Amino acid sequence: MAELLEISHVEQVFRSGFWMARTQVLHDVSLSVPERSIFGFLGANGAGKTSLIHLIVGIRRPTAGTIKLRGEETWRLEQKARIGYLPERPYFHEHLTGESLLRFFGALSGMSRLQIAARIPVVLSAVGMTAARKIELRKYSKGMLQRIGIAQAILHDPEFLVLDEPMSGLDPLGRKEMRELILSLASEGRTIFFSSHVIPDVEAICDRVALIQKGRLVGCGSIGSFLAQGPRQTEIAFSGLDVATAEASGRFTSVRSIPDGVRATVSSQEAVTLALSDLLSRGAQVLWVSPIRPSLESFFEEPAK
């Protein structure tokens, strides 16, 4: 698969305060995004995700290094026209209606009035916002703002979409709908780069993942290879045995009482087998056994160690 975006040795330095103190937020970041892929960009808050995204969409130019889309630097106007961008928070003029917002961004994207008029119903329908097109943005919910944000990002029909935390602040149903929307946009042949700090969101839809921590890229690869590196734990819930007996058995790393019985965790596959056979032999009833995915926090701690 050809690479659509190539980020090479990118560094970003901000200068702030009276003495123009130097703060480096990105350190030698290099990665590439294959064409027609969904690329997840993981990182905790303040890790440098949005800073890199601003460089990708050409809002800023990197202090050092290059970011190229099909071989041309993304801060160039011609390349910016190929990118659709959804910011983390909807930084839109609130007095605009959904439709007038699309007209505004259509004009800024170099589209003619006819092209804009033809595309607006298409994109509004794609994001399910046709009914709300005449409503002012100040009256939109967070989910509606995200949807209209996606609509403006795809209005000029870009081949590359950059979505900064598209699911942040959405309820579970909103997240599911956003995931489906991203998958549907990808199925149209677009390459999608999206940032998140929520592993399940990334895991559900991404082909490849990059992980950033304190401005440094600590890994890049398939989602499976990442999760395999994280600490593995399994949760076993059972009834018919009290907490004290479970703790005394020494088979579990943690034990706590729940209304239905006891919830305990074990730390390896071998321990699961031993714990289960021990529970069954003591006459306990197993309610469920489920693997616990590594949490983002513990996942981030690993590379630092």
Next chain:
Amino acid sequence: MSHRAETKIPSALDTAGAVAKVTFFEIMRDKVLYNVLICGIFLIVLGLLASRLSYIRPERILLDFGHSAIALSCALIAIFLGSGLIGREFERRTIHMALSRPVLRSHFVFGKFLGICAVITANWLLFLVAYLGILFLMRAEWQVSPIHGALFWSVVFALLQSFVLASLAIFFSTFSTTSLSVIFTVGTYLVGVNISRLHAVVSKLGTGGGLRSLDFAISLLPNLEHFDLGLHLTYGVPVSGASVLLAFAYAAAVCGVFLLLAGVLIRSKDV
């Protein structure tokens, strides 16, 4: 699905037009605008009352008050609303979205300028219609028509002066806060409308190096006296074509310089 193979960059006018439209409707919702309108209406009403109290040339009083209402309201809009235009875009980060599109920052600034100019012009037209209407109605009572060519040019010059002030406010707002930008613009306005008096004061004080530098610094500031028709308005003295041409050319040049500088400064501004 086939994505657009060719990418089109919007022209400077397309960008500026789109930004101006959004800016116009944004300002139209600003409460400051309505406060300024109320101030302007108050001045006209005050002029109407003052003209009633005068036995000698009451039309001149209304003429001056009406002209002041137009000039002041346009200037206040330019200063108070122009000073916040760029800063607000950065504070609310709405500029991020615009800059992610294929637009130049200088074109964006030009669009903001056009937007506020459109608001100033709408305000100007509103007051002009009211002003001319009152003058027309009072004509019979005064038995003399105060509407003359100088009146027309004086209100046009007030509009040009407001455009200059808007460009100044936008320029200052590219490197300072909204309140500082207001202070700088008001300061420049006060110096600008008193340039010849300041030159006279400086020359009376002496010819030292410091004073010469001060005189030179004053010369660098926009001379807003080009937009003041003064006695032409009061006495209906015709305005020469050269004065009109000079005022238009000067306004265009000053706006051009300050918008150019604003465009350069905003390029290096961190978003």
